[in-house]
Amino acid sequence: MTERRIMDIATSISAINSSENAILDAICKLQQKITNPKLVLAYFSEHHDETLIKNILHEQYPDAQVLGCSSCRGVMTDEGYNYGDSIALWAMCDYNGAFGTALVSTNQSPFEMAQQAVLRAIENSGRPGELPALILLHATPGNEEDVIKGIEHELGASIPIIGGSAADDFVSGNWKLFTHEHTSQHGVGVCVFYPSCQVSYSFHSGYANTNQSAVVTKVEGREIVELDNEPAINIYEKWLDKSLSQASNIINESSLNPLGRVVGKVHELEYYKLAHPLKVTERGGIELFATVEESETVFCMMGTDERLITRAGRVIDSANDVGRKGELDPIGGITIYCAGCMLKVQDRMHEVASYVNHAMHQAPFVSPFTFGEQGQFIGGENAHGNLMISAVLFHRDEYAKF
Incomplete structure (x- = not known):
């Protein structure tokens, strides 16, 4: 009897300076690994044109939910650390799962924008009335604590939140967010996950x-x-x-x-x-x-430089240990790595990538460099912090057989 995986994750990255050429290059690489993803995440440097990226992604993947967030001076994936202008894509194909994204940018309070964003994301997922297994949060910096409170006001405090605040290169306000619907330099971006596999997560400081x-x-x-x-x-x-x-x-x-x-x-x-x-x-x-x-x-x-370099792998090891029994077989994951930590050990980021790859068992992952990290601690508290690492892993424990 053969087995067909019902879930796959793939990544791609392009370091081409031109936004159009870079996103087309990243899509071409992604298409060689995965088809018809239900969710596409995009992380990119501030110099890239977010509207152009959004439009091309929506044209290429009209049925996919999309969420994009700018990253500080590069992106890291399972292919390694890439400094400077780059676009990284992370895609998930899940036959039995569902996903929904939303970006709210209004004159309302961050608390109210977060409420609207998570409710709209659930609506876009096609799972109304059902609580998600995980929330991915990308907001612009400044009021992340209120954003978390807004989400928890709607859905309760038990659902794990993983996320990172949108970043730019020099803390000058050039951060950007987008979904398949629109773009903004101010607001709350959310993705809700209803995956058909097991999810584990971890959030640590390492100091x-x-x-x-x-x-x-x-x-x-x-x-x-x-x-x-x-x-x-x-x-x-x-x-x-x-x-x-x-x-x-x-x-x-x-x-x-x-x-x-x-x-x-x-x-x-x-x-x-x-x-x-x-x-x-x-x-x-x-x-x-x-x-x-x-x-x-x-x-x-x-903290020390050595801790900053090795702790990303330890955080992922911790996520691997949460609720897992038997042999580990992660499909892929998302790691949120603080931009301040990245800048401190920038000349050794290739070592960080190596530690993450080892902890991920060589499964595909993406890691933006953010101006604030959100996660759920081992005690169940969702929180916003700095100089921290947040990680989520998706585990291969369910197959469709024929």
């Missing part, structure tokens, strides 16, 4: 607590104004034992020492979500890529 902490005593938006009733930068400089220029970009200086907050415990071990310091404000505050609340305790976390 250690230095046991230096302070209480947030004043915040405004995403700026911590005061820690322990002092200008926040004073406390942070003490932790790092070095001076940081006032009102300057400190992304690189802070990438190994983000601020951590306890999310929960597993076997008495605490796990954290991270906030990456972006810059020092004129009044001595610290602007972040995540929202921190007054009265929260924040810890100075510590």
